[in-house]
Amino acid sequence: xxxxxxxxxxxxxxxxxxxxxxxxxxxxxxxxxxxxxxxxxxxxxxxxxxxxxxxx
Amino acid sequence: xxxxxxxxxxxxxxxxxxxxxxxxxxxxxxxxxxxxxxxxxxxxxxxxxxxxxxxxxxxxxxxxxxxxxxxxxxxxxxxxxxxxxxxxxxxxxxxxxxxxxxxxxxxxxxxxxxxxxxxxxxxxxxxxxxxxxxxxxxxxxxxxxxxxxxxxxxxxxxxxxxxxxxxxxxxxxxxxxxxxxxxxxxxxxxxxxxxxxxxxxxxxxxxxxxxxxxxxxxxxxxxxxxxxxxxxxxxxxxxxxxxxxxxxxxxxxxxxxxxxxxxxxxxxxxxxxxxxxxxxxxxxxxxxxxxxxxxxxxxxxxxxxxxxxxxxxxxxxxxxxxxxxxxxxxxxxxxxxxxxxxxxxxxxxxxxxxxxxxxxxxxxxxxxxxxxxxxxxxxxxxxxxxxxxxxxxxxxxxxxxxxxxxxxxxxxxxxxxxxxxxxxxxxxxxxxxxxxxxxxxxxxxxxxxxxxxxxxxxxxxxxxxxxxxxxxxxxxxxxxxxxxxxxxxxxxxxxxxxxxxxxxxxxxxxxxxxxxxxxxxxxxxxxxxxxxxxxxxxxxxxxxxxxxxxxxxxxxxxxxxxxxxxxxxxxxxxxxxxxxxxxxxxxxxxxxxxxxxxxxxxxxxxxxxxxxxxxxxxxxxxxxxxxxxxxxxxxxxxxxxxxxxxxxxxxxxxxxxxxxxxxxxxxxxxxxxxxxxxxxxxxxxxxxxxxxxxxxxxxxxxxxxxxxxxxxxxxxxxxxxxxxxxxxxxxxxxxxxxxxxxxxxxxxxxxxxxxxxxxxxxxxxxxxxxxxxxxxxxxxxxxxxxxxxxxxxxxxxxxxx
Numbered sequence: 001x002x003x004x005x006x007x008x009x010x011x012x013x014x015x016x017x018x019x020x021x022x023x024x025x026x027x028x029x030x031x032x033x034x035x036x037x038x039x040x041x042x043x044x045x046x047x048x049x050x051x052x053x054x055x056x
Numbered sequence: 057x058x059x060x061x062x063x064x065x066x067x068x069x070x071x072x073x074x075x076x077x078x079x080x081x082x083x084x085x086x087x088x089x090x091x092x093x094x095x096x097x098x099x100x101x102x103x104x105x106x107x108x109x110x111x112x113x114x115x116x117x118x119x120x121x122x123x124x125x126x127x128x129x130x131x132x133x134x135x136x137x138x139x140x141x142x143x144x145x146x147x148x149x150x151x152x153x154x155x156x157x158x159x160x161x162x163x164x165x166x167x168x169x170x171x172x173x174x175x176x177x178x179x180x181x182x183x184x185x186x187x188x189x190x191x192x193x194x195x196x197x198x199x200x201x202x203x204x205x206x207x208x209x210x211x212x213x214x215x216x217x218x219x220x221x222x223x224x225x226x227x228x229x230x231x232x233x234x235x236x237x238x239x240x241x242x243x244x245x246x247x248x249x250x251x252x253x254x255x256x257x258x259x260x261x262x263x264x265x266x267x268x269x270x271x272x273x274x275x276x277x278x279x280x281x282x283x284x285x286x287x288x289x290x291x292x293x294x295x296x297x298x299x300x301x302x303x304x305x306x307x308x309x310x311x312x313x314x315x316x317x318x319x320x321x322x323x324x325x326x327x328x329x330x331x332x333x334x335x336x337x338x339x340x341x342x343x344x345x346x347x348x349x350x351x352x353x354x355x356x357x358x359x360x361x362x363x364x365x366x367x368x369x370x371x372x373x374x375x376x377x378x379x380x381x382x383x384x385x386x387x388x389x390x391x392x393x394x395x396x397x398x399x400x401x402x403x404x405x406x407x408x409x410x411x412x413x414x415x416x417x418x419x420x421x422x423x424x425x426x427x428x429x430x431x432x433x434x435x436x437x438x439x440x441x442x443x444x445x446x447x448x449x450x451x452x453x454x455x456x457x458x459x460x461x462x463x464x465x466x467x468x469x470x471x472x473x474x475x476x477x478x479x480x481x482x483x484x485x486x487x488x489x490x491x492x493x494x495x496x497x498x499x500x501x502x503x504x505x506x507x508x509x510x511x512x513x514x515x516x517x518x519x520x521x522x523x524x525x526x527x528x529x530x531x532x533x534x535x536x537x538x539x540x541x542x543x544x545x546x547x548x549x550x551x552x553x554x555x556x557x558x559x560x561x562x563x564x565x566x567x568x569x570x571x572x573x574x575x576x577x578x579x580x581x582x583x584x585x586x587x588x589x590x591x592x593x594x595x596x597x598x599x600x601x602x603x604x605x606x607x608x609x610x611x612x613x614x615x616x617x618x619x620x621x622x623x624x625x626x627x628x629x630x631x632x633x634x635x636x637x638x639x640x641x642x643x644x645x646x647x648x649x650x651x652x653x654x655x656x657x658x659x660x661x662x663x664x665x666x667x668x669x670x671x672x673x674x675x676x677x678x679x680x681x682x683x684x685x686x687x688x689x690x691x692x693x694x695x696x697x698x699x700x701x702x703x704x705x706x707x708x709x710x711x712x713x714x715x716x717x718x719x720x721x722x723x724x725x726x727x728x729x730x731x732x733x734x735x736x737x738x739x740x741x742x743x744x745x746x747x748x749x750x751x752x753x754x755x756x757x758x759x760x761x762x763x764x765x766x767x768x769x770x771x772x773x774x775x776x777x778x779x780x781x782x783x784x785x786x787x788x789x790x791x792x793x794x795x796x797x798x799x800x801x802x803x804x805x806x807x808x809x810x811x812x813x814x815x816x817x818x819x820x821x822x823x824x825x826x827x828x829x830x831x832x833x834x835x836x837x838x839x840x841x842x843x844x845x846x847x848x849x850x851x852x853x854x855x856x857x
C-alpha cells in the first residue's frame with residue numbers, strides 16, 4: 001500500500017511542476033497582454049512588402 | 057438661427073471620418089484633410105499599404121503637423137528620463153500611444169523599421185496602448201523617433217512623472233497566483249478526501265488514511281498562510297479602526313476551520329474540514345478577482361500634467377531655450393507655436409492670437425485675444441508663433457491651482473459605507489452570541505461537545521456566501537456598464553452610484569457636442585457671400601479661415617474672381633477691403649460699428665457699412681438627451697453647471713424644463729465648491745463633465761463621470777468614462793446601479809437561509825465534515841448563480857443587454 005503513497009507523492013510533484021510553470025508564466029508577464037499576440041499571429045509575413053515599393 | 061446640415065457622406069480613406077469641410081483626392085482615394093493624405097502618402101511610398109488592408113479606415117484623424125512640438129526631446133537630460141536603456145548603439149524606450157486601437161496599428165508600428173533604418177525593432181501592446189522601441193541612436197535620435205511616430209498619426213503621450221508603474225500588474229498577478237495556489241490545494245485535498253466522502257473503510261490500512269490526512273494537512277498550509285493573508289490583514293485593519301468589516305467573520309471562520317481540523321488530524325479524531333477551507337478561499341479569491349475588472353487601456357487618473365507640455369521655449373537674451381515647464385518663473389517670456397498649449401497664465405506680447413480652450417472647457421472654438429490680454433493656462437495657441445509673458449508659475453495658474461485643493465488628496469471611498477460591512481457588524485455579533493450561548497448550553501448538557509459546537513458554529517457561519525454577493529453583483533454590473541460604453545474605475549463606483557441624490561451636468565462638451573458649428577445669423581445673398589469669401593481668403597487668422605472654409609462649402613464655385621484692393625487687417629479686431637467696388641468688413645462688433653448687442657462673441661459682417669449679420673459658433677446637443685433628462689428628473693435633482701455665459705439659458709430651459717437649477721459663468725473652482733455645498737446639504741452628488749475645468753468637481757463629487765467622444769483621448773481624472781453616444785442611457789445606468797443594491801440584499805438573504813440551516817446543524821452538534829463540504833460551496837455557488845442571473849435579467853429589462 002505504500003506504493004499508493006509513493007504514487008500520490010509523484011503525482012503531487014508533477015502537479016507542483018505545473019503550478020511552478022504557471023507561476024513562472026504569470027511572473028514573466030505572459031498574461032499581461034493577451035490581446036496583441038492573438039492579432040499579431042494573423043499578419044502575413046512581410047516578404048513582398050519590400051519589392052512592392054512605390055508605384056505612383 | 058438655422059442649422060446647416062451636412063449630408064455629405066464621403067468617408068476619408070485614411071481615418072474613416074466624414075469629409076466635412078473639404079475633400080482631398082489623391083491616388084484615387086478621398087481624404088478629409090491634408091494630415092490624413094500625407095500619412096497615406098508616407099505609407100504608400102514605403103510599401104506599407106497593408107495597413108489599409110487589415111482593417112478599413114484604420115487611420116487616426118487630426119494628425120498634428122507641428123514639427124517643433126517635441127523639440128525638447130533634443131535636450132539630453134529630458135531624453136534620459138524617458139529612456140529605459142541607453143548605450144552607444146542601442147536605446148530602448150517605451151511610449152504610451154493612446155491612438156493604438158486595431159490590428160492595423162500593431163502591424164504598422166511593429167514595421168516601423170521599414171520607415172526608418174535606425175529603428176531596430178518595435179513591439180506594440182494593444183491592451184495597454186504602449187509601444188516599445190529599440191533604436192540605434194547613431195542613426196536616429198529620440199526626437200526623430202517621436203517625429204516619425206507623430207508623422208504617421210501615432211503621437212506618443214509623453215509624461216515624465218506618471219510613467220505607468222507596474223504596480224497594478226503586481227497586485228493583479230498576486231491575486232491570480234493566490235487563486236492558482238488555492239485551486240491547486242483545493243483539488244488535491246478533495247482527491248485525497250474521496251475515501252472519506254465515499255465512506256470507504258480503509259480498515260486494515262488505517263496507516264494509509266493517516267498518510268492521506270498528513271498530506272492534506274501539509275497541502276493546507278499554503279492556503280492558510282499565503283492565500284488567506286489578505287483577509288487577516290483586512291480584518292486586523294478593520295478592528296484597529298474600530299469596526300467589524302466582513303473580513304472579520306471570514307478570518308474567524310478560517311482560523312476556526314484550520315484550528316479544529318489540525319486538532320482532529322493530529323489527535324486522530326477525524327479527517328478535519330480542510331477541503332472546505334481550501335474551497336472557501338478558492339471561491340472567495342475568485343470573487344475578488346471577478347470584482348476587480350479593470351480597463352487597462354483607460355486612464356482614470358490624469359491630472360493637468362498629462363495635457364500640458366513638458367517643456368517650452370523660453371526666450372533668454374533673444375535666444376530660445378528649452379526649459380521644463382516646472383522651471384518657468386513669472387516674468388519669463390515664452391515662445392508658443394501653432395497648436396501648442398500655453399502652460400501658465402500669461403500675457404500676450406504679440407499683436408493678436410487665437411486661443412482654443414477646448415482642453416479646458418471641452419468646446420473647440422477659437423477665441424481672439426489682443427496684445428496685453430491675460431491668457432489662462434490650458435489654452436491652445438493657434439496661428440503663427442507668438443510670445444507670452446508668464447505671470448504665474450504653472451502650479452499656481454487659474455486652472456492648475458485647482459489641483460492644490462484638498463479634494464485631490466482625500467480618499468474618496470470609504471469601505472465602511474458598503475452595505476455588506478454595515479450588515480457584517482450585526483452578523484458578527486449575532487454569530488458570536490449564538491456560538492457562545494450554544495457552547496454554554498452544551499457545557500451543561502455534555503461538556504465534551506462544547507468546544508466542538510462552538511467551532512462548528514463559527515465554521516458554518518463563515519460568511520463566504522455573504523461575501524460573494526457583493527463582488528459578483530457589482531462585478532456583473534461593471535461588465536454590463538462596460539458593454540454599454542460606461543467604463544467604471546472599479547466596482548465600488550456602482551455602489552456609490554446607487555446612493556446619488558443630485559446629478560450635475562456640465563454643459564459644453566457634455567450635453568453638447570465638442571465640435572461646435574459655425575453658423576451665420578442674418579441675411580446674406582450669394583453675391584455678398586462671395587465678397588466675404590474673397591476677403592477672408594486674404595487673412596491667415598484662424599477665425600477668418602474657418603469662415604472661409606464654411607463659405608467655400610456653401611459656394612464651391614469661386615469664379616469670377618473678384619478684385620480685392622485696399623486690404624487692411626487690424627490685429628485682434630478685423631479685416632476690411634474694397635472688393636468689386638464694395639467696402640467689405642469682417643470683424644468684431646466694434647470694428648464693424650455694429651449696434652448689435654449680442655452677448656455671444658461673434659464675428660460680424662458689413663458691406664458698404666450695412667451690417668448683414670454675424671458668424672457664431674453654435675453648439676449642438678447630443679442625441680437622446682430629452683428622454684434621458686425626463687427619466688432622471690423623476691428620481692434625481694438635476695443641475696447644470698456651465699463655465700459659459702448665460703446666453704443659452706432660455707434655450708436650455710425650453711429644451712430641458714426638468715432641470716432644477718442652471719448656473720452659468722462658473723470657474724473651475726466654483727464648480728468644485730458648488731459640489732461641496734451640495735454635499736454639505738447632505739446630498740450625494742454625481743458629476744458629469746468633460747474638460748479640465750470640471751476636474752475639481754469630478755474629483756469632489758461622489759461619482760465623477762468623464763464624458764468623451766473617444767475614451768482613449770484626454771479625460772480628466774474620474775471614477776468612470778462614459779462614451780458620449782451612451783449618454784442617453786444614463787437613466788438606465790442609474791436604475792441598474794440601484795437594482796444592484798436590491799440584488800445584493802437578496803443574495804445576502806439567500807446566504808442567510810443557508811446559514812440558518814448550517815447553524816441548526818452546528819448547534820445540535822451534528823456538523824460533519826461532509827455536511828460542511830457540501831453546504832458551504834453550495835451556498836456560495838447558489839449566491840453566485842443568483843446574482844449573475846439577476847443582474848442579467850435587470851440589464852435586459854432596462855434594455856442594456
